Amino acid sequence: MATEAGRSPSLDPRLDALFGFDRDDEDWLRTVRDRRAEPSLGRVGPYELIEVLGRGGQGVVYRARQPGTGREVAIKRISAGLFASPESRARFEREIEAVATLDHPNIVAVYGAEVIDDQPLLVMQAIAGLPFDRWAALAGQRRPRREILGVFVLVCDAIQHAHQRGVIHRDIKPSNILVDSHGRPHVLDFGLARLERATPAAATLTQTGGFLGTPAYAAPEQLRGLVREIDVRSDVYALGAVLYEAL
Amino acid sequence: MPNSSLTTHVSLLSRLRDTSNHRAWSEFQHRYQELLGRYCRRRGLQAADAEDVVQTVFMNLSKSLPQFVYDPNRGRFRDYLYRCTKNALAEWSRRRNLRPEALDTSAVAAADDPADTTLWRDEWVAHHYRLAFERIRTDFDARNVEIFERNLNGESIAELARAYQVNEDAIYATRRRIRTRLQELIAAQVQEEDQIDGDGSRPKPVA
Known part of the structure; x- marks a missing residue:
């Protein structure tokens, strides 16, 4: 039968040959398998x-x-x-x-x-966990609000800890909050963080890069690139957006 | 026939001519990052060094693509991308070798080797299979995709028929449908890859 003959209708002969579509199914599968092999990361x-x-x-x-x-x-x-x-x-x-x-x-x-x-x-x-939004919507069934809020409070505590040390995260979003198998959240990626006690050079740095962050969770002042106006309230805004989405 | 959803919209490369189209650039990087990175790693670079080269390719493309001049004799987009990547590799090697402790030039020594062209071509083929598989995972139901993946990973038709309690013809049919769809998708992807402004225009190669 046709399914066992192992050849697809040809579209472009040169393309077919390059991608192995001119071969029977078993040979073709071997070609695809070879192409998918991962080179070492080193x-x-x-x-x-x-x-x-x-x-x-x-x-x-x-x-x-x-x-x-x-x-x-x-x-x-x-x-x-x-x-x-x-x-x-x-x-x-x-x-x-x-x-x-x-x-x-x-x-x-x-x-x-x-x-x-x-x-x-x-x-x-190295944290083995799920981003906050995926954790909250595990298996398509939203977790109970109480459970989501319990984890969220720990996230707020972590961000408060950073604020008390003069660190503003500036990129709070679900993928930067991993929840491990014990239900413990871990805030990560301080790549856009700003230090409140920034030196003049560092302050300039934050002003020359244009918008940095993730638009869906960024506070209005951050979206408008008003760097001097970004403070702890910008992180609080992002936390609110994350919670709203999770609930 | 090529998949219409891949061919009727304005091609990605055309959208890249507008440097303010950040979404197009993001899509372009997402689409080609793996191809460039894997090629560099196959050339012997560590993953971290490959990342450096890939970023350089993207930076250079962001300058050259918006000002392309159509020249049908210069080859396809994949050839252009290949030359850009080789140039970035050479630049990486030059910078690296400015440091006295790093005198390894083996990664770029093979630049003019025909085997290198084959290596690039193989990675380009793998790249299009990856893109097409992403579509297969949404176009087919999970069970059929799983059957195909298991067959691809070496399980025989007979084993799969037993595992899924169907006759062997059903397994053959699943494989056939996915193969045919992959062929269509790849044909459409390759066609789109060479379209700039819908006329098959391509950028001039970099020096």
């Missing part, structure tokens, strides 16, 4: 990279294995690395400075900052 210094956890405008986060201990960690590396602009490097160094001041059970733990191949790296706790 290493950053001594860290063996396992997978890309996330990629944003500010940096790339890898799950990696720490040498010696074998412990899995998350490594954040600035986007563009050697090609990164001085502003991007300064912003990343500010993130390192910001997270170094924080110590809270609901903020991702930072193990240290390193410089490997002239590139600054942030080594953090």
